[in-house]
Amino acid sequence: MARFSPLAAATIAVAVFILDTLTTFDIAIAVLYVVVVLLSLNFAKKIQLLAIGAGCMGLTLLSFLLSHGQELPADSIGRCFVSLAAIGITTFLAFRVKAAIGVLADSEQRYRSIFLATGVGILQMDFTGLKHAFDRFKSNDVQRIEDIERLDPGFARSALRLIKLTNANRTALNMFNAPDLGALEQLLPTLVSDDMEGKVWKLLASIWAGNQSYEAEAILKTSDGRQLIFLYNVAVPLDRPALDMVLISIMDVTARREAENELDVARSQLAHVARVATLGELTVSIAHELNQPLAAVVTNGGAGLRWLKRDVPDLTKVQSSMESMIADATRASDVIKHLRGLSVKASPNPMNVDLNEIIEETVTLLQREIDINQVTLRVDLAADLRKVIGDRVQLQQVVLNLLLNAIQAMAHVAEGRRELTVKSSEEESAIMFRVQDTGPGIPLEVRDNLFNPFFTTKPDGMGMGLSICRSILTAHGGSISASSEPGAGTTFEFTIPFNREVG
Template sequence: MSERPSRMISRPTGLHVVLMLAGVAVIFAIDTFAPLDIAIAALYAVVLIASADFLGRRGILLVCAVCVLQTLLSYAIVHFDSLQSGPVLRALIGLCAIGIATLAALRNRKAAESLSDQAALLDLTHDAIFVRDRNDVITFWNAGAEELYGWPRKEALGQKANALLKTKYLPSAGTTEQLGDSSRWQGELIHTRRDSREVCVVSRWAVQRDERGRPIATMETNSDITEQKQTEDALHHTRSQLEHVTRISTLGELTASIAHEVNQPLAAIVTNGEAGLRWLLRDEPNLKEVRLAVERMISNGRRASEVISRLRALARKSNPSHTVLTLNDIVADVIPLVEREMLSNNVALRLDLQAPAPLVLGDRVQLAQVVINLVVNAIQAMSQIGDRRRLLSITSKRLSEDSNSQLAVLEVEDTGTGIDPKIANNLFTAFHTTKADGMGVGLSISRTIVDSHGGSISVTSGDSCGALFKVRLPVLQQVEAIAATDRPC
């Protein structure tokens, strides 16, 4: 059987060999020349056990053979002319001790080789693996840890892990208090390399406990995800940019509706101002009519201000801000913006909004962008229809999946050309479009926004013709329960 090299067992040095030979020679001399009636040869067992620390299988067997020969040689020199039972028994005891020690040394050697091979496997992985005791002192440090953190094994061993790596816990990782009585933990951490650069890792802990359940050692396996995190951040930034560009593009398409929505209250303000002026210029000013005209001017001014605020919110590039709202609120924000577009395309609107509407948690601007995308797509899908009524139906309702899960559903249905089943699954894919001048990002962004709100969006063919889009968002039941308790009897 071929002998395997071991990383955990020291290679024999000149000092080891000298000490072993000296020990064998001393035992042989005592056994041969000292007038002692004891089994001195049993001391060879000590040499054999010690040799297992730096000799391989063949070396141990060679030392065993030398000890056996020297035991027999010593007996032959001292008792060559006598076969007394005492010396024979002592020789047999020594040989038995040598045999038992050899078996123990071989077994220890095999166990040490097995541990060495397992440790060598940990060096083959690309992950950083290290072990720390209950005092956070590092007791094992593999090659992956050397490569990731930059500290050689000799410098890392004996150091406290948190102090060496300057560990920071990300909010998503929670805290290690969740370990409790468990022996597993996983989360994302920030560690500092030897060159002071920070790396983000997915850390997995396995805790070894004693018979009383107290932790005695922890093996930590860390995978570097720094580049992945940077890529995710860049992707999130790009997606935000694309959402903003699409929103501005959509608002550009709705310029006529926006202008109409703003001009209406402005025109009313002018009309009421002129009327109020006429009432003031009469021989007997009618102050009551003037007051009513001023009140209408103020009301229309506020209406114009609200329209401009909604437009600024849609056009503004900002981080999502989730608040409690309803899908009916979103529809109320969107309809004035698309009203002119519907009129110019001779599209009738049918609203069937459930009241009271279920509450959801969402970003008002992002959800408005989703509804605008769906409504504009529906209007454009009906722009070429001439043989039937162009009808846009918007419905909101509550859907109960089970006793603990309820959804707020918004349906946008048109009577346009419908959806080809072959491409239905691709409609929400980025840059897939059925329009000659389309970018193919509106529905893709809509799905991304709805997914980020914990909901879903789907499309099917309408009841008779056209397409039916459904947006589902989880109902915020806790807020609804609080609102119900606050209602007057």
């Protein structure tokens, strides 16, 4: 239409000028120039539009002068004035419309440039068919998405066919190795495998609830067989209640997840090295812990032999000695089992963990260090403490590190003033563990760097203990903090939420 608009406008302008000049109708024929101005919106720029409006007003005046000459009747002047006013007002409004169209065009161009060039894949979808399906369910008194799943288990798969792809940017096409929009539209339904139906139902539940956005991760296979991890966000504009335009942004996070997995492996390896190093520091304590039950086994074994060698063997005493031997051997075995758990390199193994049990085992392991350093130990464990989901070995490493640090921090404190308090409690949504010493405290300038890797205040320290503790607790959804007053000791606290799996 824009191609023929200039010719049509010129033709109408000539026709109006001839009619207005040569006829004597008692009407304001020049008002028809507004058609010329309106047609000019199709091809003229803003300045050209003003010029065309001014030209139409000039033709109106020229026609008036040619047709009336020296005579200036009042009714003709009135019609001329009405025509000029109509043309002027129309030109002004057309100018405003042209300006608005220009702003809208610029905005649309910017949106299109961003849409096509952004590094995030964007799909423009039409969910109208899905909305109509939802409306039918609601008209039949279906109240929840769970009811749809019960009434029509295959709806999740059929819902995908109700969603239409209307546009996609280059990034999205490249992500799925699709040559064009049509190929991508055919490919999309095949990317959603049967084991992803649970995620589809969650998306449908979000749309059913009227949420404006929904975000989740999905593992999809591209047309060339690659398996990629995508983070996608479904956004429903507020001004599109018909769901005729829904934007789905897609980000390929495969490399990020692989890097996170590699980081987890490195963190696990580093934690293992730190555990072995800590066990090395406790060699004497470990030997003492094992020597006690082994010595008891020897003692009970000798006593049992003596009772057997008597003229009349006392079998009751022999049985008692053997039972004691078994108990002491089991005790030594348990110590070795716990030590082996701390020293073996293994992947995190989430399970139900009793933190009080871990604390008691760790205190037992450190008992000789506590005795040698003449530390007064106070243990306050909450009764009926709820279990948390976590890796037992890693959590024991955290407790072991904090207790050993506290004992070492009091090495230069006067005897009789070395007090170590260990406490567990149940907060509103988490288990809390606290260890408090009466050491010299942590200087203010050191406190901010306390959990940084390779930062240590010990002459022979690696500076990894507290950093590893924090990474372990973060992976468990928890946190760790330290508070200290110079000369008044240090308190470390960590929390682990309930019902949280290891990250």
